[in-house]
Amino acid sequence: MVQGCTSDAGKSTLVAGLCRWARRRGISVAPFKPQNMALNSAVTVDGGEIGRAQAVQAQAAGLPPHTDFNPVLLKPNTDTGAQVIIHGRAIGNMDARRYHEYKRIAFDAVLASHARLVARHDAVIVEGAGSPAEINLRDRDIANMGYAEAVDCPVILVADIDRGGVFAHLVGTLAVLSTSERARIAGFVINRFRGDIALLQPGLDWLQRETGKPVLGVLPYLHGLHLEAEDALPRESAAKAGQRLRITVPVLPRISNHTDFDALRAHPQVELIFVPRGETPPPCELIILPGSKSTRGDLAALREHGWDDAIARHLRYGGRVLGICGGLQMLGQAVHDPLGIEGAPGSSDGLGLLELHTTLEPLKQLRDVDGRLSFEGVEAPVRGYEIHCGVSEGPALARPFAYLAHGRADGACSADGRVLGTYLHGLFDDADALDALLRWAGLRDAQRLDMRALREASLERLADIVDAHLDTDALLRLLARTPACAA
Template identity: 80%
Template structure:
């Protein structure tokens, strides 16, 4: 028996598609349904390493957690990782197959769609239900030809679609009605209902609009989801909108927002920690006074290194270290802290070499083969267990590696720590996810008595909150009919 498939599409990016899919996945799992998440095509620089040795978007890893599953490449068969304003690395079934510009990829979509359908078939054969997340908006009419991310997929597999819109942005009724108007007749018929997301206030004041929407479109409103504060879920790609006020914060951390910043979810535990004031510092903002500067991962290391210099971060880091501050580089950030970054094959842009910031005695050469693995070991800082995942195509060499940041279980050393202990770098994403490592790193950065924090437990609690939200605010009868009983597209 094939699984039932339900797709969630959004009127805009960041409308809440990823969150709703995770919520539905956990709700179904609670009901004893064997459910899997699916996103045919994703464009994101936040990636996770899968159990089968590939990479997928981090949002699909969260959705897999909601299903009680290990992340798998079938959950996100096509991943696009932008490396410029017009080009991206194309990843099929977890493996990079090369870089393409937008026009080139548009012609390649037929091949990508074969990968999508291969994964779709495997999932519907293995599970009772598959909850699918669209990408962006189905109303982007310039991208309708050969679409594989939204209605193109829904039409091919003949599945119903729920359309979600974010009321916190404003214009929610225009978003929903306008999106419907730009769909074809068959696509409009495929939409089985609306979900309104991030509502604050008295629902009675919204009811006249909901009644109008149903009369105008003939589509039911399946529910209005409240604005949930304090969720700890990894973002698909967008940086956090809000910076939470923390009266008890004593450790200040600054992260430059590189143009091609990747895996900024590394910093979720720092954002959640009540004693840490984490600030993402964007273009035009000066580096603030802080205790720790973290250089994040990058999809375009040499270009982002040039951006750091253009914005004065090289001098800011020198001044920060002169006054006793600490600096940590993660993945691309580690590479930037070395003496040079070489890209002889043009892996991340034009071929060439760039001088690094020079705080660690190592050099990095980018190579075509990407390293993808989940690893464990022991950190030199604090002598504590460390776990994380590697997603990089750089090979680093040099004397600094004789003092590795961590000794891994497979016998390799990872990263480096400077002789004076002020500068450290690691290839491991997810360093702060594990309580012992987080406590040791915070002590190294200057927080002597850090409160314990387990981000994995917070994420699990957030997923449970989402499932509670489904029960309380969505029409679960209609949803159950779509995913468990006999239902068809009206």
């Protein structure tokens, strides 16, 4: 199990790298995250949803995404509450106190998935959540040491040196663990190091003397790694020469599946700007309204920060607008939530840019899809996935964004062709669809970019880094200690 001193310490990336490294050694390996809190999710082969990080780890292991890889997924819809998803299916919304009581039941789902994975694979590589040092959450913990203790799993502790204070993070985390939990820590990994390793060595020697735990390796800071983020927005934007197209995306309070934009961030001719709340959106050719876990709430936030006026002005000057999933719903005339699926029951006026309205319904639609783009005379194949509980109706749907398998239409196009909406996440990952959408936005000579190939190359790069910078003999010994390998 990989646990971290902090959120975003590199747990997801390290587990992905270990999964690909193990697979290259001929080990049947599966990823596992007992409990995940994230608004970036993926559709599974068994018709549920899991965190996108676990879908990437499954790709690293050569497996299709499965709900057993992430049996408990929490999707925050307020500052104190979340939608609770067990084995891929939403069971309802809970506030923090109620979910704390529910953890006993959730842990049964965790252990059931664990047992199935152990039975099917040589090894299971587990990702913790946040930090095991959150002592206020120790009672009924199912995400970190509570799980590790229950299944008798050795733990690697990873810390991010780029944040500063890496030795304090590691020693401080050990200090708040119980005696049995400290004994479970098999070693440390220091992540995101830049500089001369010789200058770090005295600190590594001190750490091993002070704690009695080995440093299993120091991983370098990896620029240009194209892997989907678990939840946090990207830390940095790559500098590009000769950019031709600027795209802005508002950072909504409950933005979801912002991994949709990874291909745009990677494209050499595109400048993608995430615009935080309260900041004035810069001039651009295309505004994209992203997915949302709380469409009506995020729609209110858009208006509060003046995005409705900014979008109207953008269109008057010839700009283009695309809405994805919740963004599509916001572009319509109204969003209705009569059952209180996302919050208090009620309705909200949309931006009125597409002639459609949306009603939120209890049954979430989860599917991988493929088809062809159909707007503005565009003909290009597209693949993606749907995760939404809204059903949209209205005249705009007679001008669909795409036709999917079995003749099903998706999304809408405005009469003037400058506003598009779709329920498809991941559509920019398809090279043909990306080319077509960039041309529609104004980039006539777009360079071809295959995001799926870039992700695969990143996983291979991670496995190379594991081989080069970690004590792989120690890793193999740790895998041999797990119940799966021992069996």
